[in-house]
Amino acid sequence: MLLRMSTLLLKTLREEPADAEVPSHRLLLRAGFIRRAAPGGYTWLPLGKIVLDRVIAVVREEMVAIGGQEVAFPALLPREPYDLTNRWTEYGDDIFTLQDRRGGDYLLAPTHEEMFTLLVQDMTSSYRDFPQLLFQVQTKYRDEARPRAGLLRGREFLMKDAYSFTLTDEGLAAAYAAVRASYQRIFDRLGLAHTIVAAMSGAMGGSASEEFLATSDVGEDTFVGCSSCEYAANTEAVVTPVPSITPVEAGPIAVHDTPSTPTIASLVELANDRALEGRTDWTAADTLKNVVVTVHQPGGKDELLVIGVPGDREVDLKRLDAALAPATATLFDDFASRPDLVKGYIGPQGITARYLADPRVVAGTAWLTGANEPGKHATNVVAGRDFTPDGTIEAAEVRAGDPCPACADGTLTIRRGIEIGHVFQLGRKYTDTFKVDVLGVDGKTVRPTMGSYGIGVSRAVATIAEQHHDERGLLWPDEVAPADVHVIAAGKAGQVEAALELGERLVAAGLRVLVDDRPQLSAGVKFTDAELIGVARSVVVGRRLAEGIVEFRDRRTGERSDVPLADVPRVITDALG
Amino acid sequence: MLLRMSTLLLKTLREEPADAEVPSHRLLLRAGFIRRAAPGGYTWLPLGKIVLDRVIAVVREEMVAIGGQEVAFPALLPREPYDLTNRWTEYGDDIFTLQDRRGGDYLLAPTHEEMFTLLVQDMTSSYRDFPQLLFQVQTKYRDEARPRAGLLRGREFLMKDAYSFTLTDEGLAAAYAAVRASYQRIFDRLGLAHTIVAAMSGAMGGSASEEFLATSDVGEDTFVGCSSCEYAANTEAVVTPVPSITPVEAGPIAVHDTPSTPTIASLVELANDRALEGRTDWTAADTLKNVVVTVHQPGGKDELLVIGVPGDREVDLKRLDAALAPATATLFDDFASRPDLVKGYIGPQGITARYLADPRVVAGTAWLTGANEPGKHATNVVAGRDFTPDGTIEAAEVRAGDPCPACADGTLTIRRGIEIGHVFQLGRKYTDTFKVDVLGVDGKTVRPTMGSYGIGVSRAVATIAEQHHDERGLLWPDEVAPADVHVIAAGKAGQVEAALELGERLVAAGLRVLVDDRPQLSAGVKFTDAELIGVARSVVVGRRLAEGIVEFRDRRTGERSDVPLADVPRVITDALG
Incomplete structure (x- = not known):
């Protein structure tokens, strides 16, 4: 892949955009990765689409690695299944609903538990068909009261949702553990520092439930950790330890x-x-x-x-x-x-x-x-x-220093995070509603139990930007960067041609290359744009081109070194590791 | 990629499904590629999702090859831009509209001319930023009065829509020609026999307009060809030649x-x-x-x-x-x-x-x-x-044998087709509405002119099925098949293990492999399913396994031959060409 900036649909912004309150939103706008198209709805520009596709590829690869099978449901769904589970009512204003030309009620699905349950009911009949782990990467809708922070809380967004169907509680626990481990690998590959915390299950129903929170000062969630044990929980899920009291002899009121x-x-x-x-x-x-x-x-x-x-x-x-x-x-x-x-x-x-x-x-x-x-x-x-x-009722605020509910002597610390993943042991809530029964090993019917697992894919892009930027711009982890190397032509004495030629050689070496071949811009503008866009390694084709020397820069290590043109592919490949 | 049918979410149907009136719909349901989830809305099952992704990959590759840049817009869009072009009103009942929690009007976009025009207005300022060819592969919505024929006419479907922006009429003609040629390559790779016909531009506005119609008896469009010249047109677009008459002396009424x-x-x-x-x-x-x-x-x-x-x-x-x-x-x-x-x-x-x-x-x-x-x-x-x-007014029926409007002595023939692609020279309809002006070479402002180009991606899957099946099932072209080879374990004397081992070797040779390793099924059932699913080449691991011999089958040529196990990767690779 060779992307030429002279033709790329790209306009970087020097000014801070209005209405962009968090760094990821500001930088993704300024660097030309996204544009606002609707309240809570964003357009992916070419560079942003590349990053998004890289994130999707990682998620997909890790889901397939644990036996996940990919499907794709419609987003526009009839009311009936959501009525049966009462979620049509429970979601209330939080979902988009509409009527078709015949007056039928529809929703834009915020999540697909009902439909996956119905699909499994349709497609399976016996214990031989289990376990199933199904997933989709799909556009979801929520009518957020206050869409904010760009991709972090939108009304139309991309989710990977997965659902496990197993026949026993042990099967569910195993599926849950497999997905949980897969999520850890995914977020590690995406460069997302995160904590797994106990969570409330919310409108989903079900029992065991954990969230993956990416630590970030701009996160909407607060979560606690313990000073002495492994306990971690979303503040919403913190259970207050009941104090042991010595009853006093109290007089009358x-x-x-x-x-x-x-x-x-x-x-x-x-x-x-x-x-x-x-x-x-x-x-x-x-x-x-x-x-x-x-x-x-x-x-x-x-x-x-x-x-x-x-x-x-x-x-x-x-x-x-x-x-x-x-x-x-x-x-x-x-x-x-x-x-x-x-x-x-x-x-x-x-x-x-x-x-x-x-x-x-x-x-x-x-x-x-x-x-x-x-x-x-x-x-x-x-x-x-x-x-x-x-x-x-657990309604009182949780404060730093509160006693840990999980151990004798720990106290709680509080941090903020962005929810990037969520794993639930749903149990039989949905299979009960739809009466899903299959033939068991013993010839009797058995009702499958279900897990539900989500990753906010578009949100992950913003969260990566939130965790990987500095005052000069974005700084993508290699796995998701829009290119492996950014080649900058700095000069008009053949530098543009040489940069393109170098770009082609790097592509031939299997690298994804972004070349700044814009003829009318100064080197300074190009350096500023390169830092904003955030490809960690760049090669500057500049004054010493005549001697066959270019400059290699690694923004992460700060390294700058002169390199003979012929060595560039090796240097980049080495740097990528 | 190795897919094991013992764990694949797959249930083939022996019976003809009710309500499925065309072969592609029947076979995609029966072979377990899709399921109905809503009126005019279908779920892609694992095998179907693979084929869909293969089609998308071909479309994307060919669009990038002509300089297309991929973006992705929201589907849920505010009313205002569509009001400015009057399409909010013109679409009428044909689109899904809804209100958000604040009472704002939104639509589920059936096409994105307005949004692309606004994006180009935002992202460009000078002639240096042109030409632009932008595309997306995106879910579209139309509130069809009569959704029918499965994926052929749905209410939620996948489109590749592309838009060119150039500064001159010659530039538009060149972009149009490039996309038109790209579409021919795409449909050729997808194995879609098609005719390019003159089309009406419908609610889109604009001038030159052609459709790519896949020839099919179940097509909703009828189109004409000429017995003696190259003329071809959608019946809707046929212009009646004005007959030259010899005026008669007519008496009074x-x-x-x-x-x-x-x-x-x-x-x-x-x-x-x-x-x-x-x-x-x-x-x-x-x-x-x-x-x-x-x-x-x-x-x-x-x-x-x-x-x-x-x-x-x-x-x-x-x-x-x-x-x-x-x-x-x-x-x-x-x-x-x-x-x-x-x-x-x-x-x-x-x-x-x-x-x-x-x-x-x-x-x-x-x-x-x-x-x-x-x-x-x-x-x-x-x-x-x-x-x-x-x-x-052109309202009278067109009949076979009618004189050709393009040549002196030809007559028209009539066939049916499925619209799989459409190319328009839109001109400045949208850039005029939104007053898009950029700096021209001469220092004056210039208004870009626009082309609009669509491919029905999910419809293409059904159309391929329509053109590539026989009485036994689907028969996918290699480029889009769910696997390169279908390995069938026919027997219980180690055939399942051998089939899986062979599958792994074929994967190692770079092939995509589907293995029927289901332990409880007869060879006959497996053969029937294999024919239904439609991977052209299969390898049967059967009775002669002990001698190290398996059977290679090519459903397209009818060839069946015994092959030593060790030779299978080469035989398959040769067959794929």
């Missing part, structure tokens, strides 16, 4: 006038000033904050919910949504309609709404909380004595 | 009672029985039939139109639609609302509706036609004297 305490901080200050219960060591952690939210069930039904969390923590709405999925929650503010809920002074004792508490609110703990009267709070409100929550 | 003449045949019989105008040689060609249609303009406006054609020809609704595009027509039947139009007795003399006539209705021709009174017809109705049409 005492109600106090607490005017002008709109915040937890002002309440704590008042409690210490007045030495409530004889104490002057009140902290926010001694208070119980009760937050009222409206829970939106898929399909439109709303319910009121009060959540109790220790006053030193905020409710994390992402964790709350994850806990409630597929329902979502918003803060409740129509207190006029619920006089039983006294805004700012709610307490769980005698509460008339559904009430879920943080796991730290264990039986025997005594709290300073609202007295359900305007301007009053209560002390000695004891869980299990004065109130019994309807259950617990 | 005479009105006749013609009861019970509901058909042209009964009218002609009556005219001869009564010797109208002293003649007994009346034929249907002497009558002028006037057909009333409603013309539906894009956007909803309806207009009445009367079409006059010689009575020996029907109105061809496809030709009529092509002539009216982007409007469409349906037969008018609400004569109660138009008392001026006397059903069955309409004549063009004094007609109050818009009237277009067949090109054969030249000035000076005299016709037997309706008298605009119930039960009466008129003779001596002379074009140019008694009526003047508002224009001519």
Whole structure:
């Protein structure tokens, strides 16, 4: 492959593009890899398409290596299968739906569990047909409320989705392990530094679930690690360790006038000033904050919910949504309609709404909380004595330094990441819905169990750009770079011809070559563009061409060396390793 | 590549599938290449995906060979650009439209002229950036009223669409010629026998336009050839030669009672029985039939139109639609609302509706036609004297034996074909709409001119199947076959192991191999499946394995020969040529 920049559809941008808030988005635009075509929809330009195809090739190769078989489903699908699993309703506004000319309901599929299940039902009949590992590389659609960050969160994007079908739980575990290992190889080959974390399974249903998060400051996900063990989890999936408490002898509930305490901080200050219960060591952690939210069930039904969390923590709405999925929650503010809920002074004792508490609110703990009267709070409100929550909920924020749920003495650290892969042990949720039964070894029917595995392919391109750039531009890992070497003609004394000739020789040596043969541009402009585009190795055909000498540059090592023209193919091949 | 049928997601069907009306559809279903997933939407199974990818590879290779650069646009696009060119309205029900969660209008693009034009406007600024030839291989959508014939007319399908941008008409002609030649190479490599015919440009706009039609009895298009010159055209695009007439001295219009003449045949019989105008040689060609249609303009406006054609020809609704595009027509039947139009007795003399006539209705021709009174017809109705049409229209059927429009003495033959490619010289329709101007060589601005070129990629797979099958199954051309050789283990005395071992050796020789290693099936079933799947060369590892002998079969030549195991790679490689 020889790409000539004199004819390439390429326009690099010197200015920072407006509306591009993250480095990958800015650089992919500036270097001419993508262009915006729609809200959350991007066009791959020639250089970008090459990188995308390289990523696809790696994903495909590794999936085939573990026995994956490639298929391709339509994106436009009828409503019926998604109705049967209730996902038509559960997805709600998050999917694009439409009607055809006959009024039939369709969706642009965000994922294909239903269709793969139906396909396997159609194509298999006996234990001999299993296991199956099927995948596709396909355009997906989600009607994101806030498409952002270019390819990182689009509304039309490329996914590799895979599905395993096995007959036993052990079979599922083995398929899951094989795909998980394959994903590690894929992301390693793509140069993506990542962490595998425990995940919530979200609207997918199912049990075991892990995410591959590429570490990045611009990631939308936060995840925790432990200071002393291997535990890692998406913040949404962190399970709060239940504290072991020494029950105190608490007196009866005492109600106090607490005017002008709109915040937890002002309440704590008042409690210490007045030495409530004889104490002057009140902290926010001694208070119980009760937050009222409206829970939106898929399909439109709303319910009121009060959540109790220790006053030193905020409710994390992402964790709350994850806990409630597929329902979502918003803060409740129509207190006029619920006089039983006294805004700012709610307490769980005698509460008339559904009430879920943080796991730290264990039986025997005594709290300073609202007295359900305007301007009053209560002390000695004891869980299990004065109130019994309807259950617990993981909605409180996770903080660095929190105890590790997996080991005795570790504490949590927090980082940000971009979700690039997700593996689920779905189990029989879908095969149950569609009643998929096949003949078992023993002559009885057996119901296959399912795994679901995804890689964000277009997102991976942006994530690679996020992890591989510097202040001058992109710097692609060799496996996905748009070319193996960038040959730059710097001069007008035959350098362009010599660069093209060298390019052809490099192609003959099996290399993919980008030649900057643009006649009208200065060497400086070409160097700047080369750094923006991000092929690590370049060869400058410049002033010493007459002596048969060109300059080899390796942007990763910083090496610059003069090389005889004849040696260039060997030097590049050596550098690529 | 070694594919093992024991694990392949494959189920061949012995029965003819219901609802599959054409051979390619039946065989692709039966051989396990595709499955229906939605109305007009198909899933590619592993074998089908391989063939599809082979077709894509050929198309891509030939497009790159003529300087094509690959990009990839979203399929989900905002309404605005398509509004500017009026295609949002012109497409009407033929496209899928939807609204996003904010109520914005979107479409699933059936073609991308607008977006490519906007991209070129964004990415270019001077004559130095031209010519450009850009292409994508992309999923397209059309809300077909009647999806049919499997992949031949679907609602979601794969297209290669390409667009050239050049600065001069000569540049456009050169780009057009290059793509046209490239398409000939592509279809030759794909084994598609085809004819290049003159075409209407339809809703695309533009001037020169040709279609590549694969000859096939199940094709939806009909096209003509000439018995003596090179002329070939889609029937829709045939221009009727204007006959040279010797004007006759016609008397004045005479009105006749013609009861019970509901058909042209009964009218002609009556005219001869009564010797109208002293003649007994009346034929249907002497009558002028006037057909009333409603013309539906894009956007909803309806207009009445009367079409006059010689009575020996029907109105061809496809030709009529092509002539009216982007409007469409349906037969008018609400004569109660138009008392001026006397059903069955309409004549063009004094007609109050818009009237277009067949090109054969030249000035000076005299016709037997309706008298605009119930039960009466008129003779001596002379074009140019008694009526003047508002224009001519190509709406009459084309028949075998019609004179060739391109040469003096040829006559037309008619065949059916499947449209597999289309090349257009669009001109400046889109660059005018979007006001694309770039710096010209002379320092003035210049507006690029555009060509548009499409290949139906998924349709090509079905068309290959249509042209390459026999009563036993598919028979793929080597270039696109799912494998180079099909190795069949026929026996249980180590044949499966030997077949797999042979398969590995063939892979090592660079071949793509399908091995039927299914342990539980008879040789007969395997042979039947092999013929259905359609890899031309097979090797049967059977009874003479112990002697080191296997059987080579070539389904195309019918050859069957015993071959020593060691020679198999050479035999296959030789056969592939």
